[in-house]
Amino acid sequence: MKNIGPDRRLRVGVVGCAEIAGRRTLPAMVANPDIEVVAIASRDEGRAREFTDRFGGSPLKGYSALIDREDVDAIYNPLPLLLHAEWTERALTAGKHVLVEKPMTDSHKESSRLIELARAKGLVLMENYMFLHHSQHSEVRRMVDGGAIGELRGFSAAFTFPPKPAGDIRYQPGVGGGAFLDFGGYPVKVAMYFLGNDLRIGGAVFREHRDFGAVLSGEVLLYTPAGITAHLSFGMEHSYRNSYRLIGSTGRLLLDWVFTPPETHRPVVRVERQDHREEFVLRADHQFANAISAFVHAVRTGQDLRPQHEDALEQITLLEGIQRQAAHIRV
Template sequence: MATLKWGILSTAKIGRTQVIPAIQRSGNGEVVAIASRNQQTAKEAAEELNIPRTFDSYEALIDDPEIDAVYIPLPNALHKEWVIKAAEKKKHVLCEKPVAVTNEELEEMIIACEKNSVVFMEAFMYQFHPQHQKVKKLIHEGVIGDVAFMRASFSFYLEDRSNIRLNHDLGGGSMFDVGCYSLHAIRNILEQEPVSVYASAHYHPELNVDTTMTGTLNFGNGIVTSFDSSFDCASREQYEVVGSKGNITITSAFRPDTNEGMIGEIHVKTDEGTEVLEAAGDQYTLMAENFANAVLNKQSLFYDTTKMRNQMKVLDAVYESSKTGQVISL
């Protein structure tokens, strides 16, 4: 079987602990190199993860003709530079979320990737877990009746105020870091795009990034939704869909991979009672395999550039609304 040869740009924790091991578990990919601007850091990561080759610069890695694709877990503000540079070297690109910090940045990336005929995807791994497909099926079957409301939340308490997630210049903020999942989940589960956005946020007075954000997406059809994200609140990662006959709650919406057996629980409550359904899946590996199949076998991406554009459009509008206090039409 053909395999996709991956290079990893940086030794970021998400790559070391989640994405690299997932690619190594996959049936169609292998990690052949990792780069860091600190050669010793690259060597330590390579030794820890059994990666055969290291580079002391990102440029050197993307120059290597043996590497087919790169995974980019760099700080948000560096995504555009390295997505475009990788594309120009004919490398397929899987980039961490949020893929960009503005609509304009994303368009530049997409243009570069299309010009160079490379596959490009944002790493929203949670959507590959089968629990979400099961939720959609329950909704389509009318188990909870007509959907009237949905809320999605993702937060964790970030005590270290020097953390990169709070660095404005590098694209920090709770919405960029975890709130983007809440926005994505609402649009993904409802399978609709909003017509307007309203958001409100607490911006740290010294760091100038949002540490808590909340708001609503208006779909123009009577369905009310709310989202929130925070670095000031205790850990939550859940969503709830409420209909005329019942509700569905997902308690490990975005990181069910941390549960035993990578199991996600789907709590379904109707007039007939409460039922807890289970779905298991390796979301990071499923993402890596989908990406590799798109490159190797020309299969469709589960998450393509049209969906990426729609997500970025909403994310951009959320920030605009939080800063202006205005409802932003989409």
């Protein structure tokens, strides 16, 4: 493993000036004392300069100029999904660790190839499902395992947004747009977190844009071998929803702001039973800062990421299966 010792900061380069990078990830990076943002690349040098004025580092025109730099240890890749595989592969080939936004790629074949390349080169490759780094989910799992709602019988989750502006990349399926891989992966990921990786597909319905073909929204039904169901909703033609619910034999547990809580937000877990209701206020947490710290730790220690890689491959296989089996309705 090509790790970085404690004597110096991890030197990071950023390919692309995505909204998520500027709004959440880069602020967490520059606040981390173990990271130095060395350079930020964009196809538009002016855009790169806007980012470096805010976050530091050198502005670069073109992604290759960043990949080739010898003073960069690791690459953060928030590019559109269609470009994940290409630029993650190029970074790994150049000997850089990679933190790539979710999903790693749009296929099991591509994700598996990148994982094998990272292992062969002794490099860290981490998929950035940042919400998993928030402590609220482990606390909910502790409560459920402790019998707060009896035996688990079902699960539901929703991640939905109002329509995006015309021209938004998510309306362009040819560049990895559409709501399913962008938003739909979150409910699927959290269902796997609570129900395990051995989820089967009961059915799915996707609503697609009649002109562009991009997936606008959908509903997915999954189930475990024991018959515990997961009802998942996603989309970009709804009111905003960002929640999950666990249904048990004696009650139910509900939590809002499960995927994108601000770092100042104190989660409120609601547990409802037939004759009473309880609320538990949890501590605030910073999932972006935690995700960045986890990446730095993996690089510094040479952490074995096989469990995370196996989860990533299980999920992309499930996502591919859902896409194949879904009824696609043009609207």
